[in-house]
Amino acid sequence: xxxxxxxxxxxxxxxxxxxxxxxxxxxxxxxxxxxxxxxxxxxxxxxxxxxxxxxxxxxxxxxxxxx
Numbered sequence: 001x002x003x004x005x006x007x008x009x010x011x012x013x014x015x016x017x018x019x020x021x022x023x024x025x026x027x028x029x030x031x032x033x034x035x036x037x038x039x040x041x042x043x044x045x046x047x048x049x050x051x052x053x054x055x056x057x058x059x060x061x062x063x064x065x066x067x
Contacts, residue, residue, distance in 0.1 A: 022064070027063075030063065031050045034049065035048075
């Protein structure tokens, strides 16, 4: 019984990890694009947005929820 539960939990953890990686990958791309656009409009502070993990996570989650 313990082996079965352990296997299930391991599979669940792998699936959640893969989905989080995907969220961060999408967020990273969007953060770089938005940051570049804001910098081109004159907001020099926006350059750091592309490295903000919270910003990447928020953008990745928002696009994942829309898909």
